[in-house]
Amino acid sequence: MKQQIARIQVQNNFCERCKSSIQTKLTKIRDVSNVRLYPKESLVVFNFFRANELSDVLNALTEMGYPEEGERINRDTLLRSKWCMC
Template sequence: MKAQRARIPVQNKFCIRCKNAILLKLAEIPDISSIQLYEKESLVVFNFFKANELSEVLNLLTEIGYPEVGERWHKAAKMESKLCLC
């Protein structure tokens, strides 16, 4: 099975310190690789094999305060990132 590349623009900005915390969280998900985060573009890029892995990443990003651009989330949940160290 060939790996697919995901490019996920996220709604909240993150700094270099937050980037490291996000990377650690994403690294806990099995079978995703080549994780790269671009803070200037608020972009998360990684390789995955199955759709459920992509879904896991999207759910985790929302949970930690970085939902995908265009995703609607509960107004009470709209806040700065839970991982933000700034």
């Protein structure tokens, strides 16, 4: 199976401190590797093998308050999220 690269532009900005917690959570997802975050660009880049891992990362980002650019999130998810307030 071939490894693929994902580049996810997220809606909310994050700082260097929040970058660390996002990276920690995403690296715990099985078969997700080389997680790189770029706070100035609100960009998350990582390697994955199957679409399932891509979906897991997108769900994790949304739960943390960093949904993909253009994604609509419901009010309950927004209230549970703890995005960067630094």
